[in-house]
Amino acid sequence: MNIGIFGTGMVGQAIAGKLAELGHSVVIGTRDVEATLANTSPNAYGLPPFSAWYKQQTKVKLGTFADAAVHGEVLVNCSSGVASLDALKSAGEKNLNGKILIDISNPLDFSKGFPPTLTVCNTDSLGEQIQRAFPEIKVVKTLNTVNAMVMVNPSLVPGDHNLFICGNDSDAKDSVVKLLKTFGWKEVNIFDLGDITNARATEMLLPIWVRLYGKLQTPFFNFNVVVGK
Ligand SMILES: NC(=O)c1ccc[n+]([C@@H]2O[C@H](COP(=O)([O-])OP(=O)(O)OC[C@H]3O[C@@H](n4cnc5c(N)ncnc54)[C@H](OP(=O)(O)O)[C@@H]3O)[C@@H](O)[C@H]2O)c1
Numbered sequence: 001m002n003i004g005i006f007g008t009g010m011v012g013q014a015i016a017g018k019l020a021e022l023g024h025s026v027v028i029g030t031r032d033v034e035a036t037l038a039n040t041s042p043n044a045y046g047l048p049p050f051s052a053w054y055k056q057q058t059k060v061k062l063g064t065f066a067d068a069a070v071h072g073e074v075l076v077n078c079s080s081g082v083a084s085l086d087a088l089k090s091a092g093e094k095n096l097n098g099k100i101l102i103d104i105s106n107p108l109d110f111s112k113g114f115p116p117t118l119t120v121c122n123t124d125s126l127g128e129q130i131q132r133a134f135p136e137i138k139v140v141k142t143l144n145t146v147n148a149m150v151m152v153n154p155s156l157v158p159g160d161h162n163l164f165i166c167g168n169d170s171d172a173k174d175s176v177v178k179l180l181k182t183f184g185w186k187e188v189n190i191f192d193l194g195d196i197t198n199a200r201a202t203e204m205l206l207p208i209w210v211r212l213y214g215k216l217q218t219p220f221f222n223f224n225v226v227v228g229k
Helices: 010-021 033-038 050-055 065-071 081-091 126-133 148-152 170-183 196-203 206-216
Strands: 002-006 025-030 061-064 074-077 100-103 138-142 163-167 190-194
Touching: 002 010, 002 065, 002 081, 010 025, 010 050, 010 148, 025 033, 025 065, 033 050, 033 061, 061 065, 065 081, 074 081, 081 126, 100 126, 100 170, 126 138, 126 196, 138 170, 138 196, 163 170, 163 196, 170 190, 190 196
Parallel strands: 002 025, 002 074, 025 061, 074 100, 100 138, 163 190
Antiparallel strands: 138 163
16 A cells, blocks of 8 residues: 655654555655755654664655655654644645545643643644644544554563554544554554544543653553453
8 A cells, every 4th residue: 555654753764664564655754855864863862863764764765745645545644743733734735635644643742841741632632633624634543652663563562452543434443453453453452432532532641651651761561451340
């Protein structure tokens, strides 16, 4: 399948690398191709720059956000939450319309340091803002509650643990669950919470996620919902 990815950070790299490994044709989008390739500084987490990762990729192609949108039958939003609406606008609404958008973004504001705050919560969410701004796309929110490496390799966390999914289009969610299974997620561990308003709940897991990360000193953990009899 042709897949377009918005975002060159650790999530974009993890998802693009996995999809290419699975045989998909992937274009990963950025604001400025030349600037992204020229940047040789470590990222905000001290990890190697995109250019170092990209040199090792033989199958993933880099383009603009619009190139990624045009290429993808399915699209994945891996852009910074505070910039996702801008990134999608620059991809061009007509290039997005009618397509599934897997939204992994979180509305995290790091401008005042750690822990970050949420730019939207309680009565709205970034997933809903995206769906409202682009009514013709099928937004499916998922994967935003786990670390990038865990997204594409759930066995990094031992045992059963959960992923949440929500969105307004049932067929789109079914297609995304099929894709998630190819990443290694067990269908039984994927909770469909309902329509896109449920993105409020999964995005609001981030304040606890970042604090657990601070305590555990590893990003390789996840939530496991245990149901009583
Ligand atoms: N890191 C994780 O493990 C993790 C886990 C769960 C969810 N998430 C969510 O996944 C998303 C990606 O996270 P990340 O850590 O991979 O990367 P990130 O640093 O949050 O985002 C990087 C991407 O955002 C784009 N971007 C930044 N400012 C922009 C602007 N003003 N306009 C348009 N695009 C802009 C960048 O574009 P350029 O390529 O042009 O620089 C880059 O492609 C975030 O929303 C994050 O909350 C992350």
